Amino acid sequence: xxxxxxxxxxxxxxxxxxxxPKETEKNSWIRINLLGYQTHSVxxxxxxxxxxVVPKSFELVNKGTGRVVYRSSxxxxxxxxxxxxxxxxxxxxxxxxxxxxxxxxxxxxxxxVIIGDQVYNHMADFALKYMRQQRSGFNPYLKDSCHVQDxxxxxxxxxxxxxxxVSGGWHDASDYLQYSTTSANATYHLLAAxxxxxxxxxxxxxxNGLEGKNGRADVLDEANWGLKWLLKMHPQKxxxxxxxxxxxxxxxxxxxxxxxxxxxxxxxxxxxxxxxKPQGLGKFHNRATGAASVxxxxxxxxxxxxxxxxxxxxxxxxxLADKALSAYAFGLARPGTQQTAPMRAPxxxxxxxxxxxMELAAAELYGNTLDRSYLSEAETFAAQESVTPWMGAxxxxxxxxxxxxxxxxxxxxxxxxxxxxxKMALNYKTGLEKVWNKAKLNxxxxxxxxxxxxxxxxxxxxxxxxxxxxxxxxxTFEELGQSNFDWLFGCNPWGTSFxxxxxxxxxxxxxxxxxxxxxxxxxxxxxxxxxxxxxSLYKNLIGIKLYEPDEYEKFQSDLVVYHDDYGDYSSNEPTxxxxxxxxxxxxAFDSRENSVVNRVMEEGAMVRGDxxxxxxALVFTGDEFADGGPAISEALLRQGIKASFFLTGRxxxxxxxxxxxxxxxxxxxxxxxxxxxxLLYCDWKNRDSLLVSKETFAKDxxxxxxxxxxxxxxxxxxxxxxxxxxxxxIAKWAGEEGLSLINFTPGTRSNADYxxxxxxxxxxxxxxxYDSILNYEASNGLNGFILLLHIGTDPRRxxxxxxxxxxxxxxxxxxxxxxxxxxxxxxxxxxxxLK
Numbered sequence: 001x002x003x004x005x006x007x008x009x010x011x012x013x014x015x016x017x018x019x020x021p022k023e024t025e026k027n028s029w030i031r032i033n034l035l036g037y038q039t040h041s042v043x044x045x046x047x048x049x050x051x052x053v054v055p056k057s058f059e060l061v062n063k064g065t066g067r068v069v070y071r072s073s074x075x076x077x078x079x080x081x082x083x084x085x086x087x088x089x090x091x092x093x094x095x096x097x098x099x100x101x102x103x104x105x106x107x108x109x110x111x112x113v114i115i116g117d118q119v120y121n122h123m124a125d126f127a128l129k130y131m132r133q134q135r136s137g138f139n140p141y142l143k144d145s146c147h148v149q150d151x152x153x154x155x156x157x158x159x160x161x162x163x164x165x166v167s168g169g170w171h172d173a174s175d176y177l178q179y180s181t182t183s184a185n186a187t188y189h190l191l192a193a194x195x196x197x198x199x200x201x202x203x204x205x206x207x208n209g210l211e212g213k214n215g216r217a218d219v220l221d222e223a224n225w226g227l228k229w230l231l232k233m234h235p236q237k238x239x240x241x242x243x244x245x246x247x248x249x250x251x252x253x254x255x256x257x258x259x260x261x262x263x264x265x266x267x268x269x270x271x272x273x274x275x276x277k278p279q280g281l282g283k284f285h286n287r288a289t290g291a292a293s294v295x296x297x298x299x300x301x302x303x304x305x306x307x308x309x310x311x312x313x314x315x316x317x318x319x320l321a322d323k324a325l326s327a328y329a330f331g332l333a334r335p336g337t338q339q340t341a342p343m344r345a346p347x348x349x350x351x352x353x354x355x356x357x358m359e360l361a362a363a364e365l366y367g368n369t370l371d372r373s374y375l376s377e378a379e380t381f382a383a384q385e386s387v388t389p390w391m392g393a394x395x396x397x398x399x400x401x402x403x404x405x406x407x408x409x410x411x412x413x414x415x416x417x418x419x420x421x422x423k424m425a426l427n428y429k430t431g432l433e434k435v436w437n438k439a440k441l442n443x444x445x446x447x448x449x450x451x452x453x454x455x456x457x458x459x460x461x462x463x464x465x466x467x468x469x470x471x472x473x474x475x476t477f478e479e480l481g482q483s484n485f486d487w488l489f490g491c492n493p494w495g496t497s498f499x500x501x502x503x504x505x506x507x508x509x510x511x512x513x514x515x516x517x518x519x520x521x522x523x524x525x526x527x528x529x530x531x532x533x534x535x536s537l538y539k540n541l542i543g544i545k546l547y548e549p550d551e552y553e554k555f556q557s558d559l560v561v562y563h564d565d566y567g568d569y570s571s572n573e574p575t576x577x578x579x580x581x582x583x584x585x586x587x588a589f590d591s592r593e594n595s596v597v598n599r600v601m602e603e604g605a606m607v608r609g610d611x612x613x614x615x616x617a618l619v620f621t622g623d624e625f626a627d628g629g630p631a632i633s634e635a636l637l638r639q640g641i642k643a644s645f646f647l648t649g650r651x652x653x654x655x656x657x658x659x660x661x662x663x664x665x666x667x668x669x670x671x672x673x674x675x676x677x678x679l680l681y682c683d684w685k686n687r688d689s690l691l692v693s694k695e696t697f698a699k700d701x702x703x704x705x706x707x708x709x710x711x712x713x714x715x716x717x718x719x720x721x722x723x724x725x726x727x728x729x730i731a732k733w734a735g736e737e738g739l740s741l742i743n744f745t746p747g748t749r750s751n752a753d754y755x756x757x758x759x760x761x762x763x764x765x766x767x768x769x770y771d772s773i774l775n776y777e778a779s780n781g782l783n784g785f786i787l788l789l790h791i792g793t794d795p796r797r798x799x800x801x802x803x804x805x806x807x808x809x810x811x812x813x814x815x816x817x818x819x820x821x822x823x824x825x826x827x828x829x830x831x832x833x834l835k
Contacts, residue, residue: 454531610783
């Protein structure tokens with residue numbers, strides 16, 4: 001009898017042991033970034049459950065072999081969120097082995113987890129597909145034209161219905177309205193993406209958007225499409241237009257080339273002038289108070305475009321510079337916000353802030369002109385809105401605080417005086433803290449309100465966290481920024497990416513609110529959809545209807561909803577400006593690859609640092625001449641930067657150079673060796689043919705060290721070879737001496753500053769050298785550059801380039817570059833020494 005009772009007692013326990021994991025599997029999920037995680041980034045998955053089980057540990061399993069490769073108890077538990085009763089953050093940041101894995105916990109398995117340095121490569125270019133598909137005028141996706149007869153004016157100083165040619169630009173979303181405010185902001189983001197991360201973009205399309213290389217990055221082609229339309233919308237200094245069309249556009253789904261919306265003038269559409277007053281041709285009107293919000297956006301896009309095109313197309317750059325000034329003046333004369341104009345429905349872009357737009361414009365104008373009055377005005381505007389107001393708020397009206405992060409603070413931080421720069425960084429930090437105070441309370445670290453276009457806010461907020469870290473090096477918000485990025489690519493309640501077609505191997509929007517997909521089954525690849533909205537907001541919108549069963553039904557809640565359904569225009573409509581922000585963000589995260597991957601080697605020497613870092617190492621070599629020393633030293637002091645000097649033993653030993661060397665060292669410049677007697681190591685024509693023995697090489701270096709020791713200069717980490725000429729054997733010998741061999745980055749003619757006219761075709765004037773640097777920067781960027789010059793030149797050279805040094809530093813500073821010594825150039829610390 002006792003045995004029978006024991007059996008009765010054990011059967012339920014045995015059954016529970018079997019059922020518990022099954023119940024967990026049915027009601028629990030592991031959400032990840034479906035795009036992948038970079039090797040050295042913060043890596044966190046999110047466990048969510050409708051039950052009560054929260055794992056105490058988890059494991060990573062190699063997808064190919066099924067073997068457990070990592071176990072961790074780094075689990076941070078949270079309470080309920082949305083449809084879930086509990087959740088936890090599973091932190092595997094310390095696992096850095098590249099590969100494909102599954103995360104497992106409590107019988108639940110995640111989708112495939114990809115870890116690698118290059119998981120975001122080419123993703124920014126992929127998102128450009130959507131921008132090209134949104135083109136008005138000639139549409140390269142459809143290989144046809146649309147809206148070429150735009151349009152007739154309203155509210156302007158000219159008679160209403162005056163025809164103006166404003167064809168071009170991008171459609172705003174899945175309707176065919178066109179707004180200057182979103183288009184100018186998108187243009188700026190594309191230009192900034194090229195400026196900050198040129199190395200991540202490819203060239204597969206022509207400027208008209210059709211396939212075919214044209215020698216220019218595709219992101220710059222797309223930005224230029226925006227610039228050319230903005231020029232049409234600001235045709236003269238006292239004319240500036242705000243939008244094309246109105247909600248009469250909402251007359252049913254059709255492709256843009258089949259647009260039959262009726263505005264009363266055939267195929268012409270109304271073009272609304274930015275008059276700074278309330279507008280609306282029907283029942284509903286906006287609450288405009290001025291035009292500075294849109295004029296500032298025009299000005300900043302024109303100014304940045306001018307800077308980028310300065311070397312490539314100087315006449316075009318001059319036009320853009322002039323338009324930047326006139327648009328800024330237009331805004332100064334009309335302070336306030338120019339909202340978009342509704343007609344039949346009460347929906348419009350309710351922008352309420354404008355000083356952020358004028359701040360960015362003034363900061364960009366200062367960078368172009370060096371006129372300090374613009375710097376002063378930018379600082380005044382910045383003080384009026386230190387933090388973008390939606391940050392820390394629970395809600396906001398549609399596009400009430402736009403753009404969703406303030407790029408002006410970043411531009412000011414790069415160019416203003418130290419105290420003002422610190423203030424701008426603090427402004428960014430305050431905004432991040434406001435969001436963090438809400439985010440830290442829930443498992444997804446969500447502090448962004450679920451208003452219309454919440455994904456646009458999320459992308460912008462993540463950009464701000466990236467820029468804050470770039471300015472300060474402070475990693476306080478690194479996980480917060482990463483979690484917002486992860487949210488956009490699947491680490492969210494629905495487990496889906498919000499960028500259509502990205503990644504192509506995982507869940508992303510398949511049925512967006514778009515005529516392209518709904519009518520013709522054309523994908524809207526690369527488009528960022530609006531994103532989740534509050535359940536209360538969704539329920540109160542006009543005309544929303546789901547056309548298919550909701551595949552995410554179990555993940556919807558009163559808090560927040562998202563539907564991959566054509567009928568939900570509130571959460572599943574892709575937007576042009578949100579996608580442009582996403583392009584900048586993808587480029588930024590792509591640039592974060594391990595610096596070891598990004599740096600460049602040649603013949604065993606490091607010739608360029610981390611190409612994702614906007615930093616330059618200014619390097620001077622010297623042997624026989626030192627005439628530029630005083631001017632160079634003064635320029636460095638005046639600019640507040642430090643450089644690296646690689647000098648021969650003969651230079652160090654020359655008594656007349658003593659005071660200069662002491663001064664350079666005292667000012668914090670890096671001092672290094674350049675061989676003792678300036679030996680030529682290998683044949684000029686046959687690089688592999690050595691002209692010195694290993695013993696001669698070592699002895700010569702030892703003499704160089706002795707000359708340096710007189711000045712208290714210790715044996716260095718880096719060595720720059722004489723004549724900047726070497727081979728792999730020299731690199732190996734240097735490694736055996738404990739040195740990392742470096743050389744200048746090729747591409748400019750800076751190293752020709754020693755030449756003189758009698759050298760014939762080898763001679764390069766200072767203007768040629770200067771232009772070569774700026775031309776290379778405009779086309780390729782100078783990130784991680786080792787820019788080599790000489791501390792002195794032959795008396796036969798009268799045109800001394802070092803006299804242009806301060807001017808060059810100023811110009812490159814205003815392009816956002818920082819100058820560092822060679823040992824502080826990202827990617828060069830920890831360089832593998834060849835032995």
